[in-house]
Structure formats: C-alpha cells, structure tokens
Amino acid sequence: MEKFTRLTSVAAxxxxxxxxxDQIIPARFLKTxxxxxxxxxxxxxxxxxxxxxxxxxxxxxxxxxxxxxxxxTLDNLGCGSxxxxxxxxxxxxxxxxxxxxxxxxxxxxxxxxxxxxPIRLPREQCLALMEDASxxxxxxxxxxxxxxxxxxxxxxxxxxxxxxxxxxxxxxGLDDVAQTLKNHxxxxxxxxxxPSRAWVPSTKQPGxxxxxxxxxGEQA
Amino acid sequence: MQNPVTPRxxxxxxxxxxxxxxxxxxxxxxxxxxxxxxxxxxxxxxESLRAAGRPVRRPDATMAVADHNVPTSDRSQPVEDPQSRxxxxxxxxxxxxxxxPYFPLRSRQQGIVHVVGPExxxxxxxxxxxxxxxxxxxxxxxxxxAFGIGTSEVExxxxxxxxxxxxxxxxxxxxxxxxxxxxxxxxxxxxxxGRIGTAGGTGHVIExxxxxxxxxxxxxxxxxxxxxxxxxxxxxxxxxxxTTFEYVRGRPFAPQGEAFEQAVAYWKTLATDEGAHFDEEVxxxxxxISPSVTWGTSPEDVLPITGTVPRPExxxxxxxxxxxxxxxxxxxxxxxxxxxxxxxxxxxxGSCTNSRIEDLRAAxxxxxxxxxxDGVRAMVVPGSGLVRHAAEQEGLDRIFRDAGFEWRxxxxxxxxxxxxxxxxxxxxxxxxxxxxxxxxxxxxxRTHLCSPTMAAAAAVTGTLCDARxxxxxxxxxxxx
Numbered sequence: 229m230e231k232f233t234r235l236t237s238v239a240a241x242x243x244x245x246x247x248x249x250d251q252i253i254p255a256r257f258l259k260t261x262x263x264x265x266x267x268x269x270x271x272x273x274x275x276x277x278x279x280x281x282x283x284x285x286x287x288x289x290x291x292x293x294x295x296x297x298x299x300x301t302l303d304n305l306g307c308g309s310x311x312x313x314x315x316x317x318x319x320x321x322x323x324x325x326x327x328x329x330x331x332x333x334x335x336x337x338x339x340x341x342x343x344x345x346p347i348r349l350p351r352e353q354c355l356a357l358m359e360d361a362s363x364x365x366x367x368x369x370x371x372x373x374x375x376x377x378x379x380x381x382x383x384x385x386x387x388x389x390x391x392x393x394x395x396x397x398x399x400x401g402l403d404d405v406a407q408t409l410k411n412h413x414x415x416x417x418x419x420x421x422x423p424s425r426a427w428v429p430s431t432k433q434p435g436x437x438x439x440x441x442x443x444x445g446e447q448a
Numbered sequence: 449m450q451n452p453v454t455p456r457x458x459x460x461x462x463x464x465x466x467x468x469x470x471x472x473x474x475x476x477x478x479x480x481x482x483x484x485x486x487x488x489x490x491x492x493x494x495e496s497l498r499a500a501g502r503p504v505r506r507p508d509a510t511m512a513v514a515d516h517n518v519p520t521s522d523r524s525q526p527v528e529d530p531q532s533r534x535x536x537x538x539x540x541x542x543x544x545x546x547x548x549p550y551f552p553l554r555s556r557q558q559g560i561v562h563v564v565g566p567e568x569x570x571x572x573x574x575x576x577x578x579x580x581x582x583x584x585x586x587x588x589x590x591x592x593x594a595f596g597i598g599t600s601e602v603e604x605x606x607x608x609x610x611x612x613x614x615x616x617x618x619x620x621x622x623x624x625x626x627x628x629x630x631x632x633x634x635x636x637x638x639x640x641x642g643r644i645g646t647a648g649g650t651g652h653v654i655e656x657x658x659x660x661x662x663x664x665x666x667x668x669x670x671x672x673x674x675x676x677x678x679x680x681x682x683x684x685x686x687x688x689x690x691t692t693f694e695y696v697r698g699r700p701f702a703p704q705g706e707a708f709e710q711a712v713a714y715w716k717t718l719a720t721d722e723g724a725h726f727d728e729e730v731x732x733x734x735x736x737i738s739p740s741v742t743w744g745t746s747p748e749d750v751l752p753i754t755g756t757v758p759r760p761e762x763x764x765x766x767x768x769x770x771x772x773x774x775x776x777x778x779x780x781x782x783x784x785x786x787x788x789x790x791x792x793x794x795x796x797x798g799s800c801t802n803s804r805i806e807d808l809r810a811a812x813x814x815x816x817x818x819x820x821x822d823g824v825r826a827m828v829v830p831g832s833g834l835v836r837h838a839a840e841q842e843g844l845d846r847i848f849r850d851a852g853f854e855w856r857x858x859x860x861x862x863x864x865x866x867x868x869x870x871x872x873x874x875x876x877x878x879x880x881x882x883x884x885x886x887x888x889x890x891x892x893x894r895t896h897l898c899s900p901t902m903a904a905a906a907a908v909t910g911t912l913c914d915a916r917x918x919x920x921x922x923x924x925x926x927x928x
Binding site for chain 2: 254261330342405419439
C-alpha cells in the first residue's frame with residue numbers, strides 16, 4: 229500500500245449528502261477480478277450519459293478537476309454497499325483524500341486499506357473547503373497527515389482528528405495482514421485452543437443432510 | 449474486559465467472547481467464527497494471499513457460493529457474459545486451490561449467500577460472522593455479530609481469521625405491540641429507517657427488541673437485520689430464543705445431538721442483561737406501522753402506502769429542499785402526489801432481504817387466482833435452489849406462473865443488476881430488495897422498495913397500492 233504523508237492538489241466538490249458506493253462505482257462495473265482500471269467508471273452514472281458521452285456539467289469532467297486528488301462531499305459519504313471497488317475507483321482516478329462531515333463505517337475502513345485518507349470535518353468547514361475548491365487550479369489544498377492539518381489557499385490552517393493507529397498505518401503504508409501475523413499469531417493460537425470454543429462446528433462436512441428449509445419445517 | 453457483574457448487552461457479550469487481544473489504542477483483535485465468500489468481493493483477496501504465499505487459515509470456518517453475478521435463467525447453459533463467467537470460474541479455482549467448502553452453481557444448495565448461510569446452519573447464534581457484502585447484517589437475526597467487510601478485510605480474515613475492530617456503541621430499537629394484518633417485517637424495518645434515517649445507526653450495533661420483534665419468525669428477523677446497514681448500523685441483532693433454536697435444530701452444519709443442547713445452553717446466556725446500558729434507544733408502536741413503500745432514492749425516503757410524496761417547499765433547510773427536488777425529478781414524481789396509484793413497469797420479488805420461502809408464500813397468498821396487470825413484467829427470484837425446490841413442492845411456482853410471473857433460478861439478480869436482470873432507463877419497479885439508490889437496479893431505473901405482499905399487489909393492479917385491499921376476503925373477488 230502506498231504511504232500517505234502530504235498531498236497538495238486541486239479538490240473537487242460534490243455538494244451532496246449520502247453519496248453511496250453504488251454512485252461511486254455502479255454494480256455493473258464490479259465484474260473484475262483486479263483492483264485496477266476502475267477509474268474510468270468512477271461516478272459513471274453522473275459522469276456519462278446513456279451513450280457513454282461525458283456530461284460536461286459533472287465536476288470531474290470539468291478541465292480544472294480532471295486531475296483532482298481530493299474529493300469533498302456532504303454527510304454520510306460511502307453509504308450502502310461494502311464494495312472496496314469504491315476506494316479502488318477513487319484511487320485509480322487519482323483521488324487520495326476524501327473529506328466529508330461524516331462517513332459510512334465500511335467505506336471509511338476501506339479507505340485506510342488503500343492509502344486513501346478520509347477526513348471528518350464539521351459541515352461548515354467542508355462548505356468552506358468546497359468554496360476553495362470552486363476556484364479550481366487557483367486554489368490547491370495541502371493535506372498534511374503528519375501534522376493533521378489542511379492548508380487552505382488563503383493560508384488558513386484547518387486541523388483534523390485522526391485515530392493514532394490508523395494514522396500510523398497510512399504514514400508508513402503498513403500491510404495489515406503481515407502486522408497481525410507478526411504481532412498476534414501466538415494470541416490467535418491460544419484463542420483457538422480455548423475449551424469454550426469447542427461447540428463451534430466445521431463448515432467442511434455437514435453433520436446431517438438437509439431436511440428443513442423455512443422456519444415452519446417443510447420437507448425438502 | 450468488563451466486570452462480570454456489570455449488566456451487558458447481547459452485543460457486549462458476543463464481543464467479549466471473541467476478543468483475541470485488546471490493544472492499547474482501544475481497538476481489539478476479534479476472532480471470526482464464520483467467513484462467507486462470494487465471487488465479486490473475493491478474487492482480489494485470494495490474489496493477494498497467493499502473492500504472499502499464505503494459506504487460508506481456517507477453511508473449516510469458511511464457506512463460498514456464487515450469487516451476485518450469476519444468471520437466473522437456464523442453469524444448464526454456460527454463463528454467457530464472459531466477465532461474469534470469469535469471476536465465477538475464478539471463485540471455483542480459488543476454493544479448489546485453498547480448500548474452501550463451496551456450493552457449486554448447479555447444486556441445489558446454491559443461492560444468495562445470506563440465504564444459504566442460515567438455511568444450511570452455517571450461521572449460528574453467538575458467532576462472529578463476516579462476508580464481503582454489506583448485507584451480512586442479515587445473520588444477526590440469529591443473535592450473532594454479523595457485518596460486512598471490504599476486500600482487504602476479506603484477505604485479512606482469510607489469512608488470520610481475525611479482524612482489528614473498534615467496539616461500536618449499543619443502540620436498541622424496540623417495537624412494542626401487535627402489528628396489523630398485512631404489515632410485515634419489511635414494513636417494520638422501512639418504518640425504522642424512515643424514523644432514524646440512513647445514518648441513524650452509524651457507529652452503532654442495533655439490537656431489535658420488543659414484543660413485536662419476538663413474534664417474528666426467523667425469516668422476518670432476517671429481513672429486519674438485513675436492512676440494518678440501510679440505517680447505517682455496523683450490525684443488527686435479535687437475541688436468540690426458542691424461535692431461533694427451533695429454526696437451527698437439524699440444519700446440516702449446525703451442532704447435532706448432545707452438542708446442539710450444549711450450544712443452546714450457551715446461546716441462552718447471550719440475551720441482554722436487565723439494566724444493560726444502551727447509548728441510544730428508539731421505541732416504535734407496532735400498531736402505528738402501515739404497509740410502507742419508498743418514494744425516493746434513499747431507503748429513508750419512506751411513506752405509508754396511504755401517504756403523499758413530500759414537497760420541497762415544506763423544508764426550511766435549502767439543501768434538504770434541493771435534495772427533494774432532485775429526487776422527485778429522478779423518480780419522475782410530482783411533489784405532493786399520492787404514492788398509491790403510481791404505475792409500475794417491473795415487479796421484482798427476491799434479494800437477500802425477501803426471497804425466503806416465507807416471503808414467497810406471502811406473495812403467493814396475494815397472487816392466488818389473480819393475474820399480473822397488462823404491461824407489467826413480474827419476476828420471482830428465489831433466494832436459493834432449496835427455496836425454489838420447496839416452493840415447487842408446495843405448488844407456489846404454479847401460482848406465480850399462472851399469474852404471469854417469471855419463475856427464475858436463485859441469485860442476487862435485479863437487486864443490484866450485475867447480471868442481465870436490470871431495469872432500463874425510466875422504468876419503475878416495485879421491488880422487495882433493500883436499496884433504491886439512483887441506478888441501483890439499472891442506469892436511470894426507479895425503485896420503490898416494499899414487502900413481498902405489497903410487491904405482489906403492485907403486480908396485480910399495475911400500480912403501487914395498499915395490499916390490504918387485496919387481502920380483505922370481501923374485496924378479493926372484485927379486485928382480481
């Protein structure tokens with residue numbers, strides 16, 4: 229995973245609440261077995277018309293925002309489906325930082341796993357940053373994760389909160405799986421050996437054949 | 449770890465019983481009992497596992513089935529779409545290579561992962577259950593902690609059987625009293641989401657409680673927990689009780705005999721203690737819940753079927769008014785119009801929310817002796833091959849076919865329109881699925897979420913309508 233330390237970029241504003249993961253990447257583009265190549269389908273429903281032509285009014289199609297590295301929205305960004313294709317599509321487009329007053333849980337987690345920094349800021353501050361973003365190339369924002377600061381074009385500094393563990397993972401670009409196996413393998417083994425876990429059956433072999441389907445005991 | 453005398457919630461207890469290690473930063477390494485896999489969110493996880501030379505740590509705690517992308521037409525033919533076929537073949541290659549139990553596409557056990565897990569007894573009370581799908585919350589109906597994860601977390605669970613998690617807050621939604629005839633678990637859940645909003649549960653795990661919830665069968669409880677994610681919650685749960693145990697007893701992958709009785713003794717200890725603390729509590733009066741339907745593009749845009757679509761001018765907040773305006777334009781509705789009477793083009797009965805045998809029975813009860821209205825395309829997509837087979841044994845397929853419904857094979861189908869089952873632009877559906885987002889069922893498609901009873905009624909009249917009018921015995925003759 230690529231580290232996230234400091235980013236200076238144009239920001240694109242999408243002043244909508246509940247920007248769901250179906251909007252970020254519609255389901256018909258999930259038929260891939262790779263993580264890459266989804267950028268062209270990012271926000272496909274809004275970005276293109278029925279014939280696949282670009283909608284010139286959509287922010288990411290405007291010349292100033294075609295290389296935006298930051299996306300700002302209103303509340304509950306990333307609600308809906310758990311698809312990690314949403315952060316993959318953002319990343320593939322070039323977006324490394326998303327800013328909103330609030331996020332849906334799964335999307336928020338998925339961002340960190342892909343080197344995308346999600347920042348929660350009060351709505352008024354998001355609106356102020358959207359105002360900056362409206363100036364396009366003339367108003368780049370700098371996001372500094374080390375200092376937990378956003379530098380606005382006018383020099384004003386906006387601080388943001390960040391969980392220290394997640395911050396470290398992003399700053400160092402750590403591989404979660406390797407970390408867990410390195411630090412916790414022994415604890416996992418001990419947990420698995422607990423007598424209280426003896427009741428948990430295996431999924432390898434059914435204990436008996438299927439006899440009921442619904443809750444009222446119909447024979448199959 | 450909490451002091452044992454502190455009253456704990458169902459969620460607290462399951463959480464505490466799965467903490468491998470509590471870390472200094474407040475997160476915990478949580479052990480995962482069941483990992484369910486499907487073809488869309490797993491290929492990249494297996495790819496990373498292979499690249500790192502790691503095995504699946506616990507294939508015996510894992511189960512895979514293809515559902516999102518599978519055609520629901522003739523299964524004897526190869527999958528036509530090359531990309532879909534590749535995704536399914538990739539899953540089949542991965543489960544073989546890593547030794548993961550799998551229900552093949554042509555087996556009767558195949559179906560939507562959230563229908564198959566419970567049906568097979570793979571999903572059990574007291575467990576932690578994850579899957580790369582947000583509707584994993586469904587399995588919370590058994591009194592388990594079940595939630596959706598992303599593909600990186602799928603990889604983490606495959607490799608370590610654990611997840612790093614932060615404890616959520618506790619929220620209780622109590623529904624007390626009797627629900628009226630014609631009102632279903634779907635209507636209860638839509639009403640809850642309408643009340644608390646799509647972010648109302650964010651950061652929380654919801655426990656559904658109260659006398660109306662206790663009376664729901666497992667299918668109803670699954671419908672309820674399924675849509676917890678639509679309220680933004682990490683998970684939804686219902687405490688296990690006799691209804692749960694009776695459902696689980698005898699399922700193929702459930703504990704059998706003496707082991708089952710021992711498991712039940714443990715499961716009985718899981719219910720929330722008297723006096724346990726909830727950070728949020730919401731109470732609904734069951735008697736006030738009507739058959740419901742969504743009018744907009746967010747699951748919180750809920751109306752009783754007797755209601756009228758909101759007007760932008762009724763909202764003081766300009767952003768809210770603008771959203772209403774935009775939504776009305778997308779949905780092709782007029783501000784202030786009655787929602788009943790809105791013509792539909794497509795009726796979809798299916799999805800992990802409402803595709804179980806109980807759901808099919810409820811729809812068939814409306815459809816018996818009736819016909820789908822002219823010009824309406826109506827389809828039933830059972831949740832699993834076993835549901836489909838059971839329905840055929842009961843003769844439900846005849847009722848659906850005679851009414852003019854398509855009787856299809858199991859899969860996710862038009863809930864998300866990954867396979868060929870999609871709305872075309874401007875088409876309007878009455879759908880028993882879970883999301884009415886813009887484009888969810890096909891680009892520029894318009895979705896109205898409702899119960900199987902309401903969807904069947906919409907198929908018969910060709911419009912969104914109050915299913916109670918069709919359920920009234922005195923009305924039945926005239927309405928058909």
